Amino acid sequence: MTTNEQFHLPAGSTGRGSYETIIDPGAREGWVHTGLRVLALAPGDSEVVTANGVEAMIVPLNGGCEVSVGGETHALRGREDVFASATDVLYVPVGSQLTIASAGGGRFALATAVATGNHPVALIRAEDVPVEIRGGGTMTRKVRNFGTVGVFDQMDSLIACEVITPGGNWSSYPAHKHDETIDDGEHRESELEEIYYYEIQPAPGGTPGFGFHQTTASDDDKPIDVLTEVRSGDAVLVPHGWHGPCAAAPGHDMYYLNVMAGPEAERAWNITDHPEQTWVRGTWETAGIDPRLEGETR
Template sequence: MTTGSDHRFHLSGRSAAPPSGPYTLDIRPESAGWGHSSLRVLPLEPGGAHRFDAGDSEWIVLPLAGACTVTVDGTHFALHGRESVFASVSDFVYAPRDAAVEVRSASGGRFALAGARCARRLPARYGPAGDVPVELRGAGQCSRQVNNFAAAHVFEADRLIAVEVLTPGGNWSSYPPHKHDESREGQESELEEIYYYEIAPHRGPDGAETPGLGYQRVTPSGNGRGTDVLAEVRGGDAVLIPDGWHGPSMAAPGHDMYYLNVMAGPGADRAWLIRDHPDHAWIRGTWDGTAVDPRLPFYDAGVPRRTAPAGDAGTGGPRAHASAAGEGRQ
């Protein structure tokens, strides 16, 4: 793995986002060296509970595995959750800035807390799993599934944007490489981004599991920025992307890859606009007439599924690697 000149992100292993308190992954603007995006992964034992103050950020509580009850300023929301990120979409709860939040789980589980510093205080809300739009994007070995639970055009927030991407083993996603590190009206948004990964293990005939892995590439985009990373990622890892062309995200053969994208930025408009790398954008033209990978979708989301046009792109301990036109082409 190589890194850019920003040594805030050069440390490999767990150093850039070490476990903190109850969290197995704790990425905050202060530790990331940027201004807006946060992600925490909270494990709870059966009967466990955790309280936190939202502070100057809005938050989404998203079950990764298990069910929970989320209390926001005294209002209770029951989340059915899911068995795993590879089993189904999940319901979720939005908690506004300046709120008191409690997450409690009778049976235990793991829960993502995706956050973004913001200005407006919106109402606390429940997001049903049945309302999550699921898209199949790309084609052939660039096929992937995107769960747009908190995309900019789907769920209201002040700054926070978050989606889930599932990539079958052997496929590439976040390809062609794209960026969103400067503001260009109608073309590109300035957004910091976190990729959080879970990798499906391989199960042998005897039921034994072999841990999986994947890879993430980020290259410099210029403009005085030099993020340059090739990271091997395993379950529980994260890649921080303050700038740069990011992609591909590569799932090793035999190991399906999940990643949660958390984004936020300084722009007044909450939009996810990207630009493709000019050296690789041609790949979209080769997808015409090519079928989506038959292994997709991973599951029936319970809502009508939209297959995006081919040209519309879109476990272990935690490690954070710094790296890292259209909307949501992961």
């Protein structure tokens, strides 16, 4: 049986140099397709990055930056923090060499996936990011779909989005999986690895917040059993299995950045609900939208 420690990576545990988090595809056993780096820059600092074998999206977590790539410089306006708003995002293709510079300092996520195709650099402005309200009642959450299928498709395999779950609510619920290829005419599922990168809103007095993440086995031959407390800067790897629910402690809004990719030629996100939990989808309309998130779609 696998343990929490194999897949729950606490804040700072994988960092090195200017990077608070380093998760690279192929750098750990059984982890093949996806990656995430969180770069922390002091005011006036810069970092040169080479996207060897991967395509990437640069996602400001707090602060803004300028990214120079292919002879052009793109200004990402950033944000105060992940709870404040969506952000400008930049896509760069496989093999790019880029310089990330920040006059005011900040923290910047580099979501990556193994790729071979050459696509153009693309700047996605915050006001153009579709915002979806998903769920109902205490299962309501907000999804910023800057890099999902059908929203931005000019890339090989990377799928990325960010989710805000208000304090006390449940997210990634019903639990679901995408760990095998199914296409039987009635149901489709896509094989995808997934990274959850968490930030949790602190208490008014500044004490840290927390939440919970669960992943369980979908196949007796692929055991996994993760139920862990998550805090800001933590990452959880989902190589397979039912993942969710994720629960935000009351009083502490939860953010997670999802990074997905897999071996299939088609870039797709098709899931299977946990059969014991799929019924909750039928309760959302009656429960209504959590009033904290009303009016947030675009």
